[in-house]
Amino acid sequence: MPLPSLRIKRPFPLFLLCCSTLVPAAAHAQGQGPEEAEAIEAMENQISRIQEQQLELQRDLMAMRRELAQHRAHLHLAHTATATESVTRDHPSSGHGAAESRQLARTTGKPAPGPASHPPLYPGEVPAPTIGEDTPTYAAVVRHRDEDMVNRIADNNVGPHPRETAGAQAAGALGDHGVFHVGPVTVILGGFFDTSAVLENRHIASGTFNYWTAMPFPRSANYHENSFEGSPRYSRFSLMARANIDSHTTVSGFVETDFGAGAETTNPYESNAYVPRLRQAYLSYDDTQDGNHLLVGQAWSLLTPGRVGIVARQESLPETIESSMLAGQTWTRQWQARFVHDMLHHRLWLGLSIENPATIYDTTGFDNDNGTVALPNGGTATIGANGTGLTEFTTNYSDEIAPDVISKVAWDPAWGHYEAEGIVRFPHDRVFANGTGHNNTAIAGGGGASAVLPVIPHRVEIHLSGLAGVGVGRYGSVLLPDVTLNAQGKPKPLPDAQATAGIVAHPDPRIDVYGYYGMQRSGRSYFSSGGSAYGYGNPMSSNAGCEVEMSPLACTASIRSVQEFTLGAWWRFLQGRYGTVEVGTQLAYSRLQTWKGIGGAPSTSVSQIFFDFRYLPFQ
Structure with a gap:
């Protein structure tokens, strides 16, 4: 032959x-x-x-x-x-x-x-080495790092994150240089050394993590003070271990951490001893032949917009310096068990995830003692309990009866990436009144969509996303409340809408320029009893003291909306075998508006300038 x-x-x-x-x-x-x-x-x-x-x-x-x-x-x-x-x-x-x-x-x-x-x-034939x-x-290692994932992605003119961009870094991009083998397992390192700072015209004491619900009104002296704060606490380190079961099946584990958490002993006066915190930690199983993908552990929620398929570490996140990203951005990082199936040559993706629930309650007007809420009819509602054991004892953990259920469909045609998603939640509490107790469960949820539009492929992109529903406030960066209580103490989900729009440009391989607008808005639910006002956005609540410095009058304003406009850029001025060094700056303006009460509808705002230096040794 x-x-x-x-x-x-x-x-x-x-x-x-x-x-x-x-x-x-x-x-x-x-x-x-x-x-x-x-x-x-x-x-x-x-x-x-x-x-x-x-x-x-x-x-x-x-x-x-x-x-x-x-x-x-x-x-x-x-x-x-x-x-x-x-x-x-x-x-x-x-x-x-x-x-x-x-x-x-x-x-x-x-x-x-x-x-x-x-x-x-054959005679004289030398056995070739097994590859x-x-x-x-060397080729196998390069194949792993070039894809940065096992999924074979359809070309949508958007593509995976350029690994050196800030959006990829936020999502958990792996490195190029820190790739080595331990037996049959490939180990890939990622992360960066970061030092960032913010100069703002209000004193919010949250550093480069914007905590919009704490924005001060003129009543507070903090409203009238400028503030500067810098820290390396958001330096980040990640590691992935990946092994090929066969030519199309892969198992992997990923962990990512930074120092964004504070302990009881943390202070800015001596040690600045911020402690490590868990960002992501999950294992995944991917079969690219059958199109089945399983992820279990802590990762970005399935509700978080993506940029290609439904793929871990390919979330569509703002390029911003602020570690809270952007008002109106939909996201959480939490425990989940996610199953994804792709079809049509990896262009159509279907995902279903059950995720850890955590409900943010508003108890304006109620007497709330560590999750035990006194009702105006003399009853008591229990909505949570402070942490114990190895959980944070000053944080109230909500009562939950079932996980959040999230579904998503993603489509990657030849141009652009498009998603639609939905969520169902089950806020839960217990009420004791008139000598008897009973549990209450409400149904909450909503739907949303997102898109990445490559106006100029790999040069200029438009990012759009939004989510609307009831009881979904915690999935937005502002962390507006999910539910309040009605007169009987039952959970009452609050309407919520969150949206972002942005444009990201890469005029040069070393430069990223971005501009975003983000918004999160909450509805209201309230009642009055015995001359007192209860619930979120109650027009009988007193806002009379919000506008006067050191006023003795009350300021119980409920947030109606938060908007943010921001513009920034990154410049990678050093790139080589030693890694990448980049510098970034960002201007941001945020405005908070409230529901009208006695004394009006006060508002407040903050203007900020961010600075950042990063060294990425593995990029």
């Missing part, structure tokens, strides 16, 4: 030729003295080119191995049983034959022939 031709793009002597040019260059560098630095730089450039050529050779070699495996499969069909027995004697299964059987199974997708049925080598998932190779 004639042998099929084996093709290769570049011959192996090319690599030897490149190496031969390196030796004279090294000798020249040693003899130049004052010009040694320039010669070394030239050598490093040659090494870089040689590595690129070596990568091409590795890819060609892998292609040859696939052709060779197919050729052996044809030979196997033509050999007689006598030849097969000869192979069994001359090539035992523990040697090259077993490796070729595994390679054949990966290539053809069919069960590998038994060790006794492997065809013989596959069991043996780490």
